[in-house]
């Protein structure tokens with residue numbers, strides 16, 4: 001059986017890469033990090049619990065990936081460059097093969113974005129992975145929820161609803177064809193945070209959020225914080241081929257997945273019409289689909305219209321861990 005210290009040494013102590021200014025990483029009581037001059041430190045924390053955010057029999061590499069991915073997504077939504085992270089891990093047993101796979105998934109994603117693991121905590125307990133991420137943004141340039149202005153256009157990256165559809169499939173509520181199921185499960189289990197897009201949106205977008213609780217709820221957060229409203233054209237909301245194929249059999253479910261499904265980790269942002277060309281260039285350069293889906297207005301509230309201009313009822317709210325119903 002591995003000890004706590006074996007686990008840390010074997011799987012979570014790696015030399016920091018040059019360039020991230022890690023003065024002291026794993027091994028002391030705390031890490032020392034040197035923030036670049038003229039920058040703000042940006043930090044967020046998201047945890048994942050067995051039975052809540054993942055199934056106990058989850059693929060450990062996918063879990064390692066996802067617990068970091070959701071945090072990277074928060075930094076992307078701020079337009080920040082991710083640099084460092086901490087990992088607090090609770091394990092019911094010290095299963096070496098499990099931890100090795102978890103660490104593989106975690107480090108692979110950390111390497112992709114040049115993020116250093118600089119500390120954490122390891123304890124026995126109900127299966128939990130909690131990551132804190134830290135990054136940098138040039139002072140005053142972060143993309144915030146409160147920056148949307150009337151006249152801005154609303155944009156979404158990638159496609160919406162795939163992850164929610166995968167969950168419905170896994171739970172047996174819908175039956176997707178094999179190809180659609182594979183695509184949607186990939187989206188649910190291995191979300192790709194929009195880190196590069198987020199950084200590129202600095203100076204272009206007025207506001208941004210990542211779609212983790214559902215498009216309507218998350219756009220609602222921007223509107224509330226910015227004290228504005230928006231009109232969205234439902235038909236413009238981007239969807240994958242897999243989701244389009246599934247829509248015939250489950251029109252209601254699919255509509256719900258697009259507007260209210262969580263876990264997509266796409267970016268929703270607002271930008272003035274003068275930035276359309278810059279966004280078209282970005283779409284080409286980054287190979288990320290960017291869809292213009294509506295407009296910000298001075299009139300408070302969120303209105304979603306179908307192709308005939310009729311108002312579509314919104315899902316009541318985004319995901320809420322303490323909701324009673």
Ligand code: ADP
Nearest residue numbers: 008012026027028029087089118119120121122
């Ligand atoms: P302390 O008791 O002082 O909190 P620990 O024994 O918990 O120290 O941790 C020793 C070192 O290992 C610290 O630098 C801590 O940040 C790091 N560490 C512990 N668990 C992890 C983990 N899961 N991933 C990365 N670093 C970890």
Ligand code: MG
Nearest residue numbers: 029120121122
């Ligand atoms: Mg500790």
